[in-house]
Amino acid sequence: MITVAFVVFEGFQSMALAAMSVFEYANFSAAETLYDVRVLSEGGHTLRASGGLSVGTEAFDERVFDTVIVAGGDSILEQAPDTVLDYLRASTRTARRTASICSGAFVMAQAGLLDGRRATTHWAYARQLQERFASIKVEADRIYVIDGPIWTSAGMTAGIDLALAMVEKDHGAELARSVAQKLVMYHRRAGGQSQHSALLALEPKSDRIQTVLGYAREHLAQALSVEQLAQVASLSPRQFSRAFRAETGQSPARTIENLRLETARQMLERGRLTLDQIALETGFGDRRRMREAFLRAFGQPPQVIRRNARHEASA
Incomplete structure (x- = not known):
């Protein structure tokens, strides 16, 4: 079973958690528990997302997760809490892959996880990310980018494409297609596809x-x-x-x-x-x-x- 942790913070964008449905439906389609998904935060409290949704979370601890995914949100564009950055730095030493959705790339960058790597984020934030973190090669017009164990995605719905790519990597294209069909997706977008229609x-x-x-x-x-x-x-x-x-x-x-x-x-x-x-x-x-x-x-x-x-x- 693959363990997945979504890392959130006060004021995160609740749409980032839509990617959780991909892992949920992977379990449903396979008729077995392929993924165990948790939502983590600094103190393990109930947090309020930017749209008003309240979400219960579990506290950071010594558990090891296969996949760690950072949510986006305007509240952490300038500076994420040190405890969040420390947790991400530590988790990359044990996780198979670490990912971000939308402006979650700024958290990854602040933690130093994107130094010298290719990455993407929402097109509206791409220039800011590149200017603040010059060592990153920002690919502003990608749905998602995979650079070794580091995965980054564009806007919030691109997080769904990112999660589908993870399912395909873990369990094959047929399961990923089945999940996309159950989510009533028009088609599953490749990482290199443009963010603009x-x-x-x-x-x-x-x-x-x-x-x-x-x-x-x-x-x-x-x-x-x-x-x-x-x-x-x-x-x-x-x-x-x-x-x-x-x-x-x-x-x-x-x-x-x-x-x-x-x-x-x-x-x-x-x-x-x-x-x-x-x-x-x-x-x-x-x-x-x-x-x-x-x-x-x-x-x-x-x-x-x-x-x-x-x-x-x-x-």
């Missing part, structure tokens, strides 16, 4: 433009001209272009390229299709055009992004 960033106001975006997402392999999209919206091409830019702040062409880039990157990270197949299925047409688009958007060619994703998986 092209569709989420647009926020169109009308059903008409939302319908166009849904259509485009489902037909990326097609040319998707302005005339074709305008027909879906039941507008003239000129009316459609004006309405689209007014609602999204982008031209239709830019949006379609962003959707193609996001989808192609997800396919690369899953590693199932060749570059030629991905280029065709996402509408780039050929590897050259896809490579040029990746260099503009990410500063890296598709091969490097795929290699990084495979490195994460093997780590």
